[in-house]
Amino acid sequence: MIFTNQVVRILNVNFSILLMLCFSCMSLSCFLLDSKDLENLPLKSSKGKILFPEKIIIEQSFNSKIQIKKIKIRYSISDSTVVNYGYPVITYSDVVDTKYIINTSGNDFLPSGVVINYYYEITDMENNVTVTESNELEYLDDIYDWERIIGDGLEILHHGLSQDKATILHRNILERINPIKKTFLKNSDLFEIKGVLFDSRKESSEAFQYLSDTTTKQHLFGGFAYSDYNLFLVSGYNVDVIVHEVTHLILAEAMQSRKVLLPKWLNEGLAMYYQSNSNDWKGESKNFVRRTQIMTLNKMNTLPGKAYDVGLFYRKSENIVGYLVYRYGIEKIALLIENLKNQGNFDSNFYKTYGITTQELEKDWAESILSK
Numbered sequence: 001m002i003f004t005n006q007v008v009r010i011l012n013v014n015f016s017i018l019l020m021l022c023f024s025c026m027s028l029s030c031f032l033l034d035s036k037d038l039e040n041l042p043l044k045s046s047k048g049k050i051l052f053p054e055k056i057i058i059e060q061s062f063n064s065k066i067q068i069k070k071i072k073i074r075y076s077i078s079d080s081t082v083v084n085y086g087y088p089v090i091t092y093s094d095v096v097d098t099k100y101i102i103n104t105s106g107n108d109f110l111p112s113g114v115v116i117n118y119y120y121e122i123t124d125m126e127n128n129v130t131v132t133e134s135n136e137l138e139y140l141d142d143i144y145d146w147e148r149i150i151g152d153g154l155e156i157l158h159h160g161l162s163q164d165k166a167t168i169l170h171r172n173i174l175e176r177i178n179p180i181k182k183t184f185l186k187n188s189d190l191f192e193i194k195g196v197l198f199d200s201r202k203e204s205s206e207a208f209q210y211l212s213d214t215t216t217k218q219h220l221f222g223g224f225a226y227s228d229y230n231l232f233l234v235s236g237y238n239v240d241v242i243v244h245e246v247t248h249l250i251l252a253e254a255m256q257s258r259k260v261l262l263p264k265w266l267n268e269g270l271a272m273y274y275q276s277n278s279n280d281w282k283g284e285s286k287n288f289v290r291r292t293q294i295m296t297l298n299k300m301n302t303l304p305g306k307a308y309d310v311g312l313f314y315r316k317s318e319n320i321v322g323y324l325v326y327r328y329g330i331e332k333i334a335l336l337i338e339n340l341k342n343q344g345n346f347d348s349n350f351y352k353t354y355g356i357t358t359q360e361l362e363k364d365w366a367e368s369i370l371s372k
């Protein structure tokens with residue numbers, strides 16, 4: 001997540017766990033079911049309606065020649081392996097009409113750009129189960145005419161740029177993110193990212209996740225990354241902001257199921273490092289080092305609660321990562337992540353990789369600035 005005020009500060013909260021909790025989880029076992037010939041139950045019509053940003057309504061009618069006992073809808077969201085299910089409301093007339101609602105706001109928030117892949121399991125009175133073919137629905141605010149640029153593992157959706165400008169933006173993003181992908185991912189060509197760009201603050205404030213009155217009113221957030229869906233949302237067309245969010249997606253992909261072990265200071269520090277596209281750790285003030293002495297790295301595994309401290313948190317994270325890269329090289333961070341992905345906790349892997357503790361790193365960083 002990227003958060004902006006006059007001095008452009010960044011904030012990241014991982015909502016993926018929250019999102020996972022919002023859905024019931026079922027394994028994809030439907031293909032083992034005994035399927036009857038679909039001709040017994042031809043689809044009459046299928047319609048997805050988006051009431052942005054509140055909900056998605058999926059309506060499907062069947063020409064039923066058989067008496068139906070129950071209808072279950074199963075759906076997955078973008079690249080997520082979680083398969084959700086529910087029971088649509090059924091109305092019988094000369095056909096069987098079904099209607100199913102997926103809420104997309106509040107605790108059920110879904111980011112713009114996700115693709116809902118859904119199908120039905122229909123059980124008749126004799127307990128025969130028919131599995132329909134799957135349909136896809138892309139969740140976007142359909143009052144806009146969305147344009148899409150796809151290529152080299154990056155898909156960008158927008159509606160506010162000319163074709164030429166969008167093509168240049170797409171190319172500029174790739175130039176910046178390809179080296180990051182190569183540094184952290186073994187099969188970097190296989191990793192595909194999708195991003196939705198909003199044309200105005202007003203538009204993005206509707207599309208972004210509701211966090212609190214204060215953050216919404218202050219328009220603090222410039223972008224979010226959703227690693228479960230390999231998807232980012234950004235307000236505007238700033239390449240730096242996009243690179244920040246994509247860095248989070250790449251790091252999450254590199255860490256796979258161990259991503260919670262990556263401390264926030266390193267995750268945000270790297271996103272800031274690539275966002276800045278330069279390394280100015282030496283430019284940090286002695287005063288800042290003294291002011292943030294009590295905010296030690298071992299307290300920076302998560303974000304601080306106070307807005308003022310959040311600004312300091314990002315600045316310190318960026319600066320220490322800048323120092324780490326300057327002193328040991330970026331490849332060493334890639335090695336740390338590789339080690340961390342396999343076993344052990346962060347501290348033991350940090351020591352194994354660098355031969356120093358994070359306390360020693362912090363001491364070295366502070367002394368390097370204070371002795372300028």
Ligand SMILES: [Zn+2]
Pocket residue numbers: 001002010011012244248268271
């Ligand atoms: Zn961030």
